């Protein structure tokens with residue numbers, strides 16, 4: 244299939260990704276004399292910063308993942324295509340995407356690539372089977388099932404050691420995601436599940452947060468890191484720093500301490516939140532344009548966020564590397580809007596050489612640690628505790644997409660923070676086992692196809 248222009252052929256902007264970068268770029272083109280084709284592998288826009296709340300039963304999927312098509316339904320110049328982009332040909336100015344066995348080629352005049360980043364296991368991808376990451380809705384739902392499933396299995400066990408293993412939750416990576424998740428698993432066990440079992444005491448669950456770094460939330464450092472650590476410890480989270488993970492299996496992890504000692508942590512439920520790798524599309528773009536990539540596979544872009552020699556191809560958000568900018572939602576949103584404005588200026592006759600470089604406006608960053616406690620850094624201003632938490636609450640509500648998402652999130656938060664209840668405590672077998680089953684099916688299919696190919700070649 245090849246995508247034809249919507250109406251008469253106008254300048255066509257293809258946007259890859261419906262995350263913060265892609266959506267904000269598309270919306271910034273609303274009044275422009277262009278046709279926008281947004282291609283993404285998921286049908287929703289995902290508010291990743293609240294994924295951990297889906298994993299721990301506070302929010303529903305719908306609260307943080309509105310359908311992109313619905314968000315853009317009034318933007319007449321925008322068309323949404325579901326598809327996994329497999330190749331970008333920057334000389335032919337074409338993007339090839341696939342949805343199931345349907346392949347679509349979309350030509351572009353301008354391209355904005357905002358395909359984000361995935362989890363990195365630092366070369367140990369085999370860890371993923373036992374320690375899922377936290378990047379997608381599927382990840383969050385799987386994790387919810389694994390967390391709640393561990394409590395259920397512990398209730399059924401008569402064996403002391405097995406119960407201890409089932410009630411040990413390990414979060415690898417003490418960045419914002421790891422800290423938020425560890426804090427919420429602790430609150431879930433101490434508050435929400437208290438009194439809900441007859442044979443186990445869920446409040447005795449062990450929550451371990453470990454990291455190779457010497458402090459939690461190293462991006463904040465100093466006082467805020469110490470405050471975050473203190474709050475987590477008061478919640479009962481066990482913090483192990485300077486600790487590297489050397490192995491992960493079904494029953495636990497092997498870790499190495501600073502002094503070189505290796506030891507085991509027996510744990511049924513492990514979560515990986517310790518590293519990112521940019522979308523592999525970055526490598527394609529770098530190879531075709533001569534741009535470099537950094538250690539996380541992010542594309543080293545020009546000051547106007549484009550590829551060298553290709554002023555019509557922008558790379559924004561978690562996929563781009565520029566001036567050590569962090570992988571934050573604001574960087575992606577501002578990058579997406581900047582790219583859109585350069586395209587509009589180009590249509591008004593501006594030469595790409597006249598573009599002002601992208602300038603990131605740092606609005607600060609924040610992480611919640613528990614109910615009523617967060618840390619935030621805005622420029623030199625450091626806020627923590629209840630005031631930080633109120634700021635966190637308002638800012639997250641502000642940036643959630645859609646009025647109904649804001650309203651339902653507010654209701655769920657009222658329930659979760661003012662009472663002990665959480666609305667989203669259901670988990671299904673499919674959520675827990677589907678990822679591994681799909682991976683195995685894929686391996687099986689690939690092996691079968693490879694076998695046939697080899698046989699053909701041999702014949």
Ligand SMILES: Cc1cc2nc3c(=O)[nH]c(=O)nc-3n(C[C@H](O)[C@H](O)[C@H](O)COP(=O)(O)OP(=O)(O)OC[C@H]3O[C@@H](n4cnc5c(N)ncnc54)[C@H](O)[C@@H]3O)c2cc1C
Nearest residue numbers: 260261262263264284292328358359560561570571572575
């Ligand atoms: C758990 C978690 C918590 C976070 N918390 C915070 C926080 O508190 N504050 C903050 O500022 N930032 C936070 N971040 C980071 C923030 O979410 C990212 O920086 C931001 O989402 C980056 O936006 P993006 O548009 O570059 O990528 P994304 O938002 O990741 O979007 C990528 C899009 O590309 C699509 N895509 C990927 N590959 C393909 C392909 N081959 N074909 C088609 N489509 C594709 C995806 O489906 C998705 O729609 C968090 C991230 C995570 C994972």
